[in-house]
Amino acid sequence: MSFNFQNQKVNVWGVMNITPDSFSDGGELSSVESIEKRLESWKGLVDGVDIGAESTAPSNAAITALMERERLEKHFMPVLKNWPKELSISLDTYHIATASWFFSQVPNDIPIVWNDVSGKVDDDVISILKQHPRLKYVLCFNPVPTRLETSDHMNYVSSKAITQSARTFFKTQFDIFLRHELFSRVIADPCFGFAKSREQNQYLLNQIPLLIEELASPLWMLGISRKSFLRFPMELNPKSPEAQQSLDGLALLWYREVLDKLTSPHTINIRTHAPVLTQSLKAWQHLSDVWTQKS
Numbered sequence: 289m290s291f292n293f294q295n296q297k298v299n300v301w302g303v304m305n306i307t308p309d310s311f312s313d314g315g316e317l318s319s320v321e322s323i324e325k326r327l328e329s330w331k332g333l334v335d336g337v338d339i340g341a342e343s344t345a346p347s348n349a350a351i352t353a354l355m356e357r358e359r360l361e362k363h364f365m366p367v368l369k370n371w372p373k374e375l376s377i378s379l380d381t382y383h384i385a386t387a388s389w390f391f392s393q394v395p396n397d398i399p400i401v402w403n404d405v406s407g408k409v410d411d412d413v414i415s416i417l418k419q420h421p422r423l424k425y426v427l428c429f430n431p432v433p434t435r436l437e438t439s440d441h442m443n444y445v446s447s448k449a450i451t452q453s454a455r456t457f458f459k460t461q462f463d464i465f466l467r468h469e470l471f472s473r474v475i476a477d478p479c480f481g482f483a484k485s486r487e488q489n490q491y492l493l494n495q496i497p498l499l500i501e502e503l504a505s506p507l508w509m510l511g512i513s514r515k516s517f518l519r520f521p522m523e524l525n526p527k528s529p530e531a532q533q534s535l536d537g538l539a540l541l542w543y544r545e546v547l548d549k550l551t552s553p554h555t556i557n558i559r560t561h562a563p564v565l566t567q568s569l570k571a572w573q574h575l576s577d578v579w580t581q582k583s
Contacts, residue, residue, distance in 0.1 A: 290335050291570040293547045293556075300566045301378065301559045302326075302334040303513060306363045307343045320366045327367065333563040336376030338403055339364055341386075342439075344482070350439035353383035360390065373397050378426070382406035382438040384416070391420050401475070403509075405430055405482060406438040409461050417470050425470075426509050427461055428479035429454050441483040450488040451495045454478060458503050475557060477509040481517065489517040493542060497549035510546065511559030512539050536562040544569060 290299045304326060306317045317323050327337070341359040342351050371377070378401035379390050387402055394400050400423050404413065407430035417423055431453065432444050446453065458476055465471040478496060480489050493512070500508055512518060514526060514535045524531040543558055547569070550556075558566055 289332060291573070293569055293573045294550075295553045296547050296550055297553070297555045298547070298566070298569065299335040299555065299557045300333065300563050301336045301338050301376075301509075301511075301557055302330050302563045303338050303340070303511075303559060303561045305340045305343065306359055307341060317363070320363060323363060323367050330563050333567070334375070336378055336399070336401065336557075338378040338380055338401075338559055340380035340403075342381065342383075344382075344405060344439050344441065346442040348439070353385040356381060356383055356386050357389060360386070365393065368394065371395075371398055375399075376401055378403045380405060382408075382435055384412045384435070388412075388416055388419075391416065391423060396422075400424070401426060403477075404428060405479060406435045407431065407457070407461075407479065407482075408435045409464050410435070414464075414468055414470070417473065418468075424473045424475055424507075426475045426477050427458070427465075428477045428482065429457050430479045430482040431457065432483060444483045445485050445488070446483070450484060450492050451499065454492065454495075454499060455502070458499075458505070462504060471505075474505060475507040475509045476503065476505040477511065480512050481515050486517040486522075489515070497546050500546075500550060500554060501552055506553070507555050507557070509557045509559055510543065512542060513560040513562070514539075532561075536560075536565055540565050540568060544572065 290297060304317055304323065306323065317326060341356045376399035377394060379387060380403040381387055382405050391400055400420065402423060403426040405428045407428045409427070413425065417425055430438065430441055431446065432438055432441050462471060465474050478492060480492065484492065514532060516526065518535050518538050519526065519531065539560065547556065560566060
């Protein structure tokens with residue numbers, strides 16, 4: 289659940305991929321029962337759950353909006369009937385048809401977020417946001433030319449300086465939301481792994497605190513959970529328990545590094561496959577407070 293780390297508010301988001309082919313957890317959540325069990329294990333640990341029904345890993349083929357909807361209807365919609373009112377739902381999709389349908393199904397007393405990994409702020413996005421006043425929008429730094437090319441994002445890795453590209457992207461898209469008076473509902477996301485080389489991802493990790501401090505957005509989503517560019521060596525099997533534990537631990541160290549460097553107050557949403565580990569950040573803050581009181 290949410291906690292304060294220094295002057296940052298931290299929200300925890302658990303990742304649920306109801307896909308057969310996701311990079312590190314494909315096939316794990318293939319039934320209503322498995323989703324309910326995972327949700328129960330996260331009770332008291334997460335503020336929201338990010339649901340994905342299509343894997344956008346470079347090795348996987350894109351699926352249609354109809355196929356995505358069928359997966360959601362089969363595996364997730366039955367769970368929605370007993371969804372905890374205090375738990376936000378984030379839908380990870382770049383399909384306009386899926387987003388429009390899904391958010392119309394969620395009861396009005398459940399907070400909703402659209403995690404649109406396309407990075408394309410088009411008229412359809414603005415229209416859906418205006419139709420659902422409580423809907424928040426994750427703006428992902430993914431420089432693909434069109435929404436339909438989202439799953440082919442690694443074909444669009446640019447040689448341009450990654451930090452400057454991110455800065456330009458966010459400022460340009462922020463202006464669109466400001467014109468439509470929707471900026472307060474935007475959550476900025478560097479979108480690690482999308483249209484970025486291994487080296488660019490790793491460099492951007494180091495630059496994120498500076499970027500967050502510079503840009504105007506008070507809301508950020510940071511998701512590096514079990515990303516392939518964090519594997520050392522690269523040959524590690526991402527589905528092995530050893531690799532997953534190593535990746536989860538490395539991500540936790542990075543989150544703490546970012547939070548330590550931020551000075552202005554923000555809301556930082558941590559997107560993770562292992563929500564229980566984020567409790568270590570909360571415990572670390574408590575320990576730091578004890579040391580400060582006794583010094």
